[in-house]
Amino acid sequence: MTTLLRIWKTTDVRNSLLFILGMLVVFRLTAHVPVPGIDASAFTNIFQGNQFLGLLNVFSGGTLENFSVVAMGVMPYITSSIIFQLLGMILPSVEEMQKEEQGRQKLNQWTRLATVPLALVQGYGLILLLSQKGQFFTSAGLETMVFAIISLTTGTMFLMWIGELISEKNVGNGISIIILAGILAGLPTTLSQSLAVFDRSQLVTLILFAVASVVTVVSIVVMHEAQRDIPVQYARQVQGGRFSGAVSSHIPLRLNMSGVIPIIFAISIILFPTVLSQFFLNAKTDILRTAANWTLQFFQNQIVYGVSYFVLVFFFSYFYTAVIFHPDRVAENIQKQGGFIPGIRPGKPTAEYLGWIVNRILLVGATFLAVVAILPIVVQQLTGNAALSLGGTRILITVAVIVESVKQIQAQLTMREYDM
Numbered sequence: 001m002t003t004l005l006r007i008w009k010t011t012d013v014r015n016s017l018l019f020i021l022g023m024l025v026v027f028r029l030t031a032h033v034p035v036p037g038i039d040a041s042a043f044t045n046i047f048q049g050n051q052f053l054g055l056l057n058v059f060s061g062g063t064l065e066n067f068s069v070v071a072m073g074v075m076p077y078i079t080s081s082i083i084f085q086l087l088g089m090i091l092p093s094v095e096e097m098q099k100e101e102q103g104r105q106k107l108n109q110w111t112r113l114a115t116v117p118l119a120l121v122q123g124y125g126l127i128l129l130l131s132q133k134g135q136f137f138t139s140a141g142l143e144t145m146v147f148a149i150i151s152l153t154t155g156t157m158f159l160m161w162i163g164e165l166i167s168e169k170n171v172g173n174g175i176s177i178i179i180l181a182g183i184l185a186g187l188p189t190t191l192s193q194s195l196a197v198f199d200r201s202q203l204v205t206l207i208l209f210a211v212a213s214v215v216t217v218v219s220i221v222v223m224h225e226a227q228r229d230i231p232v233q234y235a236r237q238v239q240g241g242r243f244s245g246a247v248s249s250h251i252p253l254r255l256n257m258s259g260v261i262p263i264i265f266a267i268s269i270i271l272f273p274t275v276l277s278q279f280f281l282n283a284k285t286d287i288l289r290t291a292a293n294w295t296l297q298f299f300q301n302q303i304v305y306g307v308s309y310f311v312l313v314f315f316f317s318y319f320y321t322a323v324i325f326h327p328d329r330v331a332e333n334i335q336k337q338g339g340f341i342p343g344i345r346p347g348k349p350t351a352e353y354l355g356w357i358v359n360r361i362l363l364v365g366a367t368f369l370a371v372v373a374i375l376p377i378v379v380q381q382l383t384g385n386a387a388l389s390l391g392g393t394r395i396l397i398t399v400a401v402i403v404e405s406v407k408q409i410q411a412q413l414t415m416r417e418y419d420m
Contacts, residue, residue, distance in 0.1 A: 010412075013171070013413065016170070017171065019165075020169060024177070027070070027162060027181060030068065030158065032066060033068050033070075034066060037137050037138050037147065037148060038136060038137065039135075039138050043130075063182060065186075067136070069152065069155035071152055072126060073182070074160060074163060075156075076119035076153075076156050077112075077160045077163075077175065079118055080111045080112075082265070084107055085323060088323075089323055115156065115160060116153065119157070120149060123149040123152035123156075124145075125271075127149065129274060160175075162174065163178050166178070170412065171409055172401060172404055173404065176400070177401060177405070179401070180398055183397060184398070216395060220372065221399050221403075223368050224396070227253060228357060229252055229253075230251040231249075231250050232334060233247075234248075234249065234337065234338055235340075251330065251334075251354075253354075253358060255364060255368075256368070257321045257325055257358075257362075257365070258317055258320040260396055260397055262312075262314075262315075262320055262369060263313055263369070265312070266313045266316055270299065270305070270312065274295065274296065276295075277291075277295040302377060306374045306377040309370075309373055310373065310374050314367065314369075317370070321358065327350075327351040327352070328351040330350075331350035331354060341353065369396075372396055
């Protein structure tokens with residue numbers, strides 16, 4: 001309560017939060033504007049009970065289930081951001097740009113521009129994917145298809161703009177907050193659908209499900225905040241003509257350094273062969289047509305889908321950590337500042353030690369993240385009820401976004417206290 005009062009009394013923070021709330025209201029209103037030419041009832045029948053589409057709905061911010069003009073959410077923008085992050089590993093020139101403020105601004109502009117063609121391609125692929133599950137357009141034709149793709153692309157660019165406006169308020173990442181808003185907006189519907197399938201004879205099952213949900217939430221919070229502190233000792237230094245004593249510090253290594261990025265990567269990889277197969281379903285060559293049909297049937301199998309999803313999330317947890325964490329650079333910075341890890345020689349031995357520690361904690365973090373990702377599939381297979389699921393990915397995103405936003409708000413409040 002005290003923190004809420006401080007937020008309300010701090011004009012800048014209060015105005016920022018009210019602005020974000022207004023932007024989220026606009027987002028939710030837009031999420032109910034359907035793409036022209038859509039048969040809502042037909043699309044609802046296609047969407048219900050499909051775990052894969054439900055997962056895509058999470059990252060669209062809850063807008064896919066209505067097939068609104070913002071049905072793709074911010075996924076094309078996220079894909080564009082990932083591409084430029086990976087280019088930093090391949091091209092030295094891009095890596096240098098990432099280190100400078102002016103270079104980062106130029107990369108951000110390139111990311112926005114690349115979002116447009118990606119949105120066009122993903123919009124076309126999404127329509128083809130959904131069309132294989134049933135007809136949901138009121139009228140078929142090229143004009144309807146083109147208009148739908150343009151509407152989806154425009155909606156994505158609109159959400160990207162809102163997300164950047166939110167990010168400028170320094171109370172959290174705008175894109176993540178948009179996804180969180182979609183998850184929270186769909187929570188009442190999810191709960192009502194889950195509870196509707198129960199009767200009095202299933203009271204024990206309902207209680208066990210509620211307990212499992214609480215345990216899942218607590219586990220995700222604990223694992224998200226878990227970190228390994230590596231002690232660092234800095235030698236005596238001369239400051240202002242005087243010797244300062246040795247300083248002890250630490251390097252915090254988070255158990256889950258990559259956040260939900262591995263899940264996003266995994267979704268993109270799983271989606272790619274499915275979307276690609278749409279282009280060859282009506283091919284004149286028998287081999288291509290057979291391969292396309294086999295690919296679609298292969299990924300529609302829930303066991304195959306779950307195992308593939310688990311493996312990809314686990315793999316990309318290591319891959320993305322290698323992108324963002326460089327033990328050799330950390331070891332070099334420690335050595336330049338006159339520091340060392342007790343018992344470890346500076347330089348290459350320090351880098352090897354940090355790499356060894358990261359690989360050990362990543363084994364736990366990557367496994368946990370992969371289990372959370374496939375949790376809804378496992379629960380549905382065990383219970384046989386599609387309405388009953390533990391949305392591990394949803395909880396993970398919710399925890400990550402809320403924790404990060406709270407930390408930034410507290411930092412702003414602390415900064416203004418010092419200014420006073």
